[in-house]
Amino acid sequence: MNPTPTITWTGECVRLLDQTQLPARTVFVDIADEQQMWDAIKRLVVRGAPAIGVSAAFGAYLGVRNFGGDARALLLRLSEVCDYLATSRPTAVNLFWALKRVQRIALQASDDDSDPKQIKQRLLDEALGMLDEDCATNKAIGENGLQLLERCATGSSVINVLTHCNAGSLCAVQYGTALAPIYVGAQRGLRFHVYSDETRPLLQGSRITAYELQQSGIPVTVLCDNMAAQVMRSQQIHAIIVGADRIAANGDVANKIGTLGVAILAKHFNIPFYVAAPISTIDYDLRTGKEIPIEHRAPEEVSHGFGQPTAPKGVEIYNPAFDVTPSDLVSAIITERGVATAPYEASLAALRSSESK
């Protein structure tokens, strides 16, 4: 059992799992230059913040690997390639962060050694390092989360988990965040059954979470979002686990729309509600989740989501992209550095300072 890798380096090119073909077909595409990478990011062949960041870093390397000029010209060329790649998804923060990171690396390398070949090698190493780093972070989240899940399910031969949206290997390089404890546990022979909310309007739960768990041989059941209460009531759900887009310093969690509802149901049924996310998701400048403005998306996602209208013409549609779950509904926040519990101001701050150790 290995979670599907979304990004691998073949030695010659970047191999991406084409997520636009899911769940119908499993197709990989080989990316050999920066145009192909731009296109792959643009068309959502690759998606999810960590995966986009790593892909962009590889794209930057691919854009300069055959460049013939000297170190100074190479840096200029790299800057052009990065500007170009940045236009593939203008709202993806991780994309800009990754492109800045590789340019800084190239600049540092050009100080030490002005051989363009060495600079290119440093760029490739950095991309490979980001690949490994993402895997390592998520594996650590998996280890930390698994301890909690095992505790919730003491005495049960199968650990039953409900999740919302996709925070699995397909949004990252491998393992993912919310699903990482399940993959790590399954690799050790533990048995899981995952209940996956389909997650309207874009159905990441039924299309992507169900796909990657099925591929990894982990039993998964898809349900409509409005069936979660009935599942919690009738099945023995040991824990809920979800990812996060952004976490405030007080532990409030912004995540895919519907997360708040799941958290309230979990509290009602007395089921632990866990959030799994890398430390980089915690915005320490954000005091509480109330400061996060709720982005609203196009009404057509709801009214025309499946190729035919499902609501009368002209009717008003409410379509927020995410909601904020207040920290008092969160049983624990699982990071690669450890698990935070209430009071979150203190526990999250402690994880932050453990960074500098």
Add this chain to the structure above:
Amino acid sequence: MNPTPTITWTGECVRLLDQTQLPARTVFVDIADEQQMWDAIKRLVVRGAPAIGVSAAFGAYLGVRNFGGDARALLLRLSEVCDYLATSRPTAVNLFWALKRVQRIALQASDDDSDPKQIKQRLLDEALGMLDEDCATNKAIGENGLQLLERCATGSSVINVLTHCNAGSLCAVQYGTALAPIYVGAQRGLRFHVYSDETRPLLQGSRITAYELQQSGIPVTVLCDNMAAQVMRSQQIHAIIVGADRIAANGDVANKIGTLGVAILAKHFNIPFYVAAPISTIDYDLRTGKEIPIEHRAPEEVSHGFGQPTAPKGVEIYNPAFDVTPSDLVSAIITERGVATAPYEASLAALRSSESK
């Protein structure tokens, strides 16, 4: 403002709103004989228990109105027509109930008077009576519910209501149950804003509830089911109101899947949760909702609900048709005879005995 009538008698034929064309088009079909009515019920041109019952009664009349035999032959012919109509939707309890009712009426009429013409008139009168009866019941539910809604929204110029699924005029002859207070209030000039859960998997909320409210000029906003928590949190929702498939003697409510989740959210946000249903929905032989087995429907409704697969092939699907909301989450049950509140054993029993008054 008048809620869209689903069934009208033109004097010559039954005019049905073709619900298979919703929400794209508003088309009426005229039904002149029993075959056409069989087809309309079969194809879901007309749907919803009360509407099917009334339609079947008209269908029985249409099947004999041109019959030339004597009273005895007419009864035989009516029995054949009823057997035939009963095969249009073999699981619709209201269909059988209505067909039995018209046969009993015909039998009684043939005792009093053996003129076939008179028997036919009695059949038509009965169908027209059922039409009026359904309207009157729902209007009374509307009156009783409106008092509660007005109380919840004291001081507000608009009454904001959230509903789930469709318990509006299109499942009945007119007015419906959950939406009846809104129609009755709007006719008096009160202002409403209805938030309608789309109600996966079959989207009755976005397809039907949104349609009929829009047609009646009542502001309506469609949301995905998983957005209900965010709506309750961010908009000022004064009350939740839903219909019911079956209510136990203790007030437990079986209704469309997702109702339980909405009730739990309502409790969390301290919003009144009302159930509107005719007395005939209360099953006094059923002690609690725990005795109601949960029917599971075809997985394709979830995995192929929009003309293309939305989940990977072979994945397990959970698709219960309804859930049971325990009575402690129900703020009141609104019937045509009055409003019941906790303790429900006593209050529902009191409504039952008021029947014989």
